[in-house]
Amino acid sequence: MSDLKQFKELLAQTSPTPLGLSIRSAKGSCVYDKHGKEYLDFTSGIAVSALGHGHPKINDALKKQIDKHLHVMVYGEFIQEAQLDLAKKLTAILPKNLSQVYFVNSGTEANEGALKLAKRFNQRTEIVSFEKSYHGSTHGSLSVSGNENKKYAFRPLLPDVKFIPFNCESSLNSITTRTSCVIMETIQGDAGIRIPTRSFMQALRSRCTETGALLILDEIQCGMGRTGTMFAFEHFEIVPDILTLGKAFGGGMPIGAFVASEKIMQSLSSNPPLGHITTFGGHPLPCAAAAAALSILEEEKIIDRVEELGNLLESILQHENVIEIRRIGLMLAIDLESPQQVQKVVEKTMENGVLCFWFLSCPASFRVAPPLNISKEDLEKGAHVIRRAFDTL
Numbered sequence: 001m002s003d004l005k006q007f008k009e010l011l012a013q014t015s016p017t018p019l020g021l022s023i024r025s026a027k028g029s030c031v032y033d034k035h036g037k038e039y040l041d042f043t044s045g046i047a048v049s050a051l052g053h054g055h056p057k058i059n060d061a062l063k064k065q066i067d068k069h070l071h072v073m074v075y076g077e078f079i080q081e082a083q084l085d086l087a088k089k090l091t092a093i094l095p096k097n098l099s100q101v102y103f104v105n106s107g108t109e110a111n112e113g114a115l116k117l118a119k120r121f122n123q124r125t126e127i128v129s130f131e132k133s134y135h136g137s138t139h140g141s142l143s144v145s146g147n148e149n150k151k152y153a154f155r156p157l158l159p160d161v162k163f164i165p166f167n168c169e170s171s172l173n174s175i176t177t178r179t180s181c182v183i184m185e186t187i188q189g190d191a192g193i194r195i196p197t198r199s200f201m202q203a204l205r206s207r208c209t210e211t212g213a214l215l216i217l218d219e220i221q222c223g224m225g226r227t228g229t230m231f232a233f234e235h236f237e238i239v240p241d242i243l244t245l246g247k248a249f250g251g252g253m254p255i256g257a258f259v260a261s262e263k264i265m266q267s268l269s270s271n272p273p274l275g276h277i278t279t280f281g282g283h284p285l286p287c288a289a290a291a292a293a294l295s296i297l298e299e300e301k302i303i304d305r306v307e308e309l310g311n312l313l314e315s316i317l318q319h320e321n322v323i324e325i326r327r328i329g330l331m332l333a334i335d336l337e338s339p340q341q342v343q344k345v346v347e348k349t350m351e352n353g354v355l356c357f358w359f360l361s362c363p364a365s366f367r368v369a370p371p372l373n374i375s376k377e378d379l380e381k382g383a384h385v386i387r388r389a390f391d392t393l
Contacts, residue, residue, distance in 0.1 A: 003034070019350065026053035029374045031355070039350065040382040042370045043357045047189075047221045047331075050248035051296055052371040058251045061292035065284050075103065075281040082284035086291040090259070093230060093294070095239045100265040103257050103282035107220035107246025108136025110256035111183065113268075113276050114242045115140050117260065118181035118214040120275055121267040127158070128175055128182045128213070130166040132361055134190035135183060135218055144183050147190075147361045167196040172207045179213035181242070186232035189221035192362030193326040193333035201236035208241070214264070220246035220256070221331075224293070225303040225372050228310065228329035235328075251293030255286035302372050306330050309379055313368065316383035319390040323364075332368040339363040341393050348389040354382045 003022045022034040029052050030038050044050055051058065065082055072078055087101045104110050119125065129135070129144040136142065142151055143158035151157060164171040166188060175182055182204065188194035208215040217240035222232040226248065229235055233243075241264065246256035268275035297303060306329045314327050323335040336342050339358075346356050346366055358366045368386070370379060 021350070021355075028052045028054070029371050029378050038353060040354045040370070040378055040385075042349075042354050042368050042382050042386070044248070044369050044371050045252075046247070046357065046367075047226060047369050048247045048250070049252050050224055050226060050372050051251060051293055051302070052373055053252065055251070055292075055296060057296055058289050058292045061288040062253075062285060065288035069284060071280065071283055075278045080282070080284055080287075082287040082291070083282045086287045086294075089291050089294045090257070093298075094243070094259065097239060097241070097261045098243055098259045100262050101257050101259050102265065102268075102276065103255060103287065104278050105254055105280050105283075106136075106256045107218075107244065108138045108141045108256075109278070109281070110220065110244040110246055110258045111135045111141040111144070111216075111218060112138055114216045114244050114258040114260075115144065115181065115183065116276055117242060117258065117264060117268055118216060121264050122180055122212060122214065124178060124180035124213075125160045126176075126178045126180055127161045128179050129161060129163055130184055130188070131163050132166060132191035132194070133163075133183075133185055133188060134361060135185070136220075150360065166191070166194055167200050169200055169203050172203055175207050175211055175213050177211050179211060181214040181216050182208055183216040183218060185218045185220075185222065186236075187222040187227060187328055187331065189331070190359050190361045192335070192359050192365040193328065193331055193367075195326065195328050196236070198236050201233075201238050205238040214241040216240060216242040216244065218244045220244055220249075222328075224248040225297050225306060226329055226331050226369065228303065228307040230297070230303060232328075249290055249293070250286045251289040251296075253286035253289040255283075255290055297372075300373070306372055309370075309372075309374070309376070312376070313370075313379060313383050316380065316387060317368070319387055321390045321393045330369060330372055333359065333362065333365045334368065335365045336393070337364065342366045344393065345386070345389045348392060349386050352385050352389070354385040356386065 004020050024034045025032045031041050131146045133146040135145050143161050146163050164174050243259045310330045326333045349356050356366050
């Protein structure tokens with residue numbers, strides 16, 4: 001039986017048309033199929049492998065932790081060195097009001113926890129989100145995602161959720177003293193890399209402060225250096241009340257987190273106690289990998305070169321068949337004329353050894369997000385493969 005046949009028969013499918021690439025290994029900025037063919041990974045596993053694959057410092061941290069222990073107790077009961085080390089490293093680089101961390105298993109779980117935390121803290125029910133947003137696929141995070149195409153089959157979802165236009169200051173009047181929280185991707189990812197203005201973000205922060213609504217910034221895809229700063233909110237000189245992290249946060253391992261002040265976080269520990277619980281959240285292996293990834297980002301000055309590489313990539317990808325490129329750091333959306341052209345480019349680049357991918361909510365665009373530590377030579381090589389695919393349109 002072929003690998004693809006087994007894959008389709010034994011593993012539940014997310015779509016009728018998976019890419020179906022059979023992976024043998026991955027190293028640095030490349031993945032290799034079962035025949036040994038090399039592919040430059042220009043999606044970073046959908047923004048997860050921001051430091052490439054198999055970074056030696058991350059691998060070393062994982063091996064050391066394996067020799068110490070794996071799971072020993074549900075989150076929040078035992079003192080575990082790996083959790084403490086990661087929490088210290090993370091809070092040390094965050095603003096002072098983001099001082100306590102709750103570790104979970106994924107980005108969507110981080111958003112679930114953040115929504116519960118906001119509702120528990122201010123005892124309000126209304127949630128404001130944004131059109132075309134994406135916050136995950138569990139019931140709560142799906143409820144606050146703005147893609148009805150992905151939601152209609154699973155209703156009823158959370159009640160009292162309101163959607164407003166993204167980057168529209170006049171819509172902020174919809175945030176009132178009834179609003180428990182506003183949840184927003186600092187940079188909208190799945191909508192095709194939509195970047196808000198500085199004035200909008202500062203007006204949003206002011207409106208939340210004025211009404212007592214908590215501002216949740218979802219940096220699951222855009223955080224951890226992807227935009228050219230460690231956290232995307234730094235571009236706008238604002239600070240959220242709750243920050244959610246995932247994807248690249250784990251250095252290739254599955255982990256998420258929501259972060260807030262001690263005052264806000266205490267809401268989940270009493271009345272009732274165990275207001276949020278997780279068995280595997282804060283598992284020592286992902287914590288060790290995430291702590292190593294944070295150290296690498298800082299010690300190797302990787303973020304310092306993100307904007308330079310992003311500029312280079314954008315300049316190479318300019319083409320007469322490209323409608324628009326939206327970019328911040330090494331996070332790009334390339335608009336083509338149609339979804340059919342996007343599919344053709346993604347398939348053509350894969351055939352020629354470069355991995356790109358599409359967006360769920362922006363079908364006439366495809367995403368490019370190579371590892372932040374990719375070499376200039378590999379960046380140029382991959383970019384020219386993509387550009388040649390544009391010639392075939």
